Amino acid sequence: MADSTVDSPAEGTVGADVVALCADLIRFDTTNRGGGDAEGERDAAEYVAQFLERQGVPAKIVESAPGRANVLARIPGTDPSLPGLLVQGHLDVVPADAADWSVPPFSGEVRDGFLWGRGAVDMKDFCAMVLTAVASGLRPRRDLVLAFVADEEDKGDFGAHWLVEAHPEFFEGCAASISESGGYTYHVPAADGRTVRLYPVGTAERGTAHLRLTARGRAGHGSRPNDENAVTMLVGALQRIAAHRWPVRLTPTVRAFLERTGEALGVPVDLSSGEAVDATVARLGPAGSLVVPTVRNSTTPTMLSAGYKVNVIPSTATAQVDVRVLPGAEDELFAELDGLLGPGVTREFVAHQPPVQAPVDSPWFDAMAAALRAEDPDAVVVPYCMGGGTDAKAFTKLGMACYGFAPLWLPPGFPYRAMAHGVDERVPVEGLRFGTRVLKRFLESC
Template structure:
C-alpha cells in the first residue's frame, strides 16, 4: 500500500512555485507523477496544458452505484514561493523531522493530493463516480488551471453535483466554558467573493506651489479614507450563522445574533474559535496599493489605488452601491479581478457524510460549517452549478499553528495528521 507521507514528500520535491502572472515553475512534472501513480492503480487519466508546462490532471473513478451524481475531488499542484534562507529545513526537500513532514505545499495543498491518492491506493471503492482534478495555477488566478478548464473543457465535469477541496475538516482545539478541550472541525460551505478594484482619481494638473481644488491626489486620498473608515454592517450568511450557533452550543457559550452588537459579542465570547469567523461577518474593503505623481512640485492629473474587496454572499449589489457613494467627485472604479462569492447548502447529505467520516475517526469531533474569508478554485467550479465544500481532513495536535502554515515559513504537516486524513477521506469516499 502506498504510504501517504512518502507520496506527499515526493510531491513537495517538485518545485512548482507560482510567482503569479504566468511566472511559474511548470506543474507538468508533478502532474506526470500523479498521472503515472493513477495509471498504476488502473485509473486512466489525462494531462491538459493551458500553456506550455502549466498542466492539470483529470481522471474518473467509477462508483459502485452509477445512479448517483458524481463527486469532484479537486486540488492544486502549484505552491507559493519559499525563500530557503528563512526556513529551518530546505523547503523542497520533503524532510520528515520531529513527527512532521516539512516543505512548501505540506498543508497547501499537496497533503490533500497525497491523501486522495493514498486512499485510492488503499482500495477504497467509492459509492459514486469520482472526478479527480489536480490542477495548475490556483496560487494566482486560476487562468491556467481551474478557470481555464471550466471555460474550455466543462464537459470533463459533467454529472458532478458537489466537490471537495482545501480549507476545511482540520482539528481546531478550543477551550469550552467548563475547561474541556473541544475538537472543532470547520468544514467550508461558503467563500467570500473577491473584487480587486482599481480606483482612478482625475483632476487638474498644475504647479505644486499653487492652490488647486481639483487635485487628483487629494481626491484619491479622500476616497480611500472614506472607504477604510466605513464600518460595513453585519451580514450573517447561513454558514456564519450556523457556525456561531453550533460552536456556541458546543462550547457552552450563549450567543445572541439579533443585533450587530450581539454578533460582535458572540464572536468575542467564542475566544479562539471566533478568529475563524471574524473576517466573514462583514464585507471588507482594504486599500493596498497607491500610484500617483512623477515630481514633487507637480500636481498630477491622475492618481490611482487598488483596493482588495471581499464580498459576502448576497451582498454584492448593496456593497457596490455604497462604495460608489464613498468614492466621491472625480473618482471612478474598475475591476482588476472579479470572482463572485460562492456558497453550498449547510444542511445536506454531503455535509452529513463529512461529519460522519470525521466522527468515525475522532468520536469527540464537533463538525461545523464556516465561510472562508479568502478564496479557492471553488469559484471556478461553482460556475458549473457544483456545490463546493472545503474538506481536506487533518488531525492536528493542540497548539499547532495551522493557520500560519499556508504561505508561511517552515510549513509542515503532522505525519499522524496525514494518516488520519487518509482514513477519513477513505470513509467519506466510500460512503458519501
C-alpha cells in the same frame, strides 16, 4: 524524532504511504510567482498521472499553455444512478525563500513528527491523501472526478477557471466538489473547562473583487492652489473606505457556525444585533477567530500610485483595493462603495470572483461529519465561511455545491492557519494518516 527521509512510493503498484507521497510532491518545485511566471507544474502533473495509471486509473494531462499542466481522471462508482463528486486540488505553491526556513523548503524532510516543505498544508497534503486513498483500493458508490490543477495560487487562468471554460465536459454529472480548506482539528476551550475539538468544514467563501480606483483631476504646478488635485481626491476616497465600518451580515453558514459552536462550548449566543454578534464572537474566544473575517464584508486599500515629480500635480492617481464580499451581499456592497468614492473617482475590476455558498444541511455535509466522527468520536463538526478564496469559485459556475473538506488531525497549539504561505510550513505525519482514513471513508460512503 530524529531528522529522517521517507522512501518514495513512485515504483509501487499497489498501496502507498501518504507521507512518502506528500514528500515526493513537495520535492517538485512548483513555484507560482503569478502573472504567468510558474515552474514545475508539468513535472508534478506527470508524476500524479503516472501514479494513477499504476493504480489502474486512466489519467489525462491537459495544458492550458506550455508547462501549465492539469491532471484529470474519473473513477467509476458502483451506483451509476448517483451524481458524481469532483475531488480537486492544486499542485502549484507560492514562493519560498530558503534563507528564512529551518529546512530547505523543497526537501520534503520529516523532522519531529512533521513533514516540512512548501505545499505541506497548501495543498500537496490533500493531493497526497487523495492518491493514497486511490491506491488503497478505493471503491466509491458514485463516480469520482479527480482534478489536480495548475495556477490556483494566482488567478486560476491556467488551471481551474480555464478548465471550466474550455473543458466543462470533463465535469459532466458532478453535483458537488471537495477541496481545501476544512475538516481540520481546532482545539478550543469550553465554558466548563473542557477542550472541544471543532472540525470546521467550508460551506461558503467570501467573494473576491480586486478594484482599481482612478482619480482624475487637473494637472498643474505643485506650488499653486489646485482644488482638482487627483492625489487628494484619491486619498480622500481611500480614507473614507478605510474608515467605513461595514455592518454585520449573517449568512446561513456563519449563523450556523455561531449557533453550533456556541452550543458546543456552552457559550451564550445572541444574534439580535450587530453589537450582539460582535459580543458573541468575543465570547467564543479562539473559536471566534475563525469567524471574525466573515461576519462582515471588507474593503482594504493595498496599493497606491501617482505622480512622477514632486513639484508636479498629476492629472491622475490610482489605487487598488482588496474587496471581500459575503454571499448575497454584492449589490449592496458596491452601491455603498460607490457612495464612498466621491466625485472624480471611478472604479473598475482587476479581478472579480463572486462568493460561494453551498447548503449547510445536506447529505454531503452529513457524510463529511460522519467520516470525521468515525475517526474521532468527540468531533464537533461545524460549517464555516472562508475569508479568502479557492478554486471553488471556478467550479461553482458549473452548478456544483463546493465544500472545503481536506481533513487533518492537528495537535493542540499547532499554528495551522499560519502555515499556508508561511515560513517553515509543515504538516503532522499522524495528521496526514488520520486525514487519509477520513477521506477514504467519506469517498466510499457519500
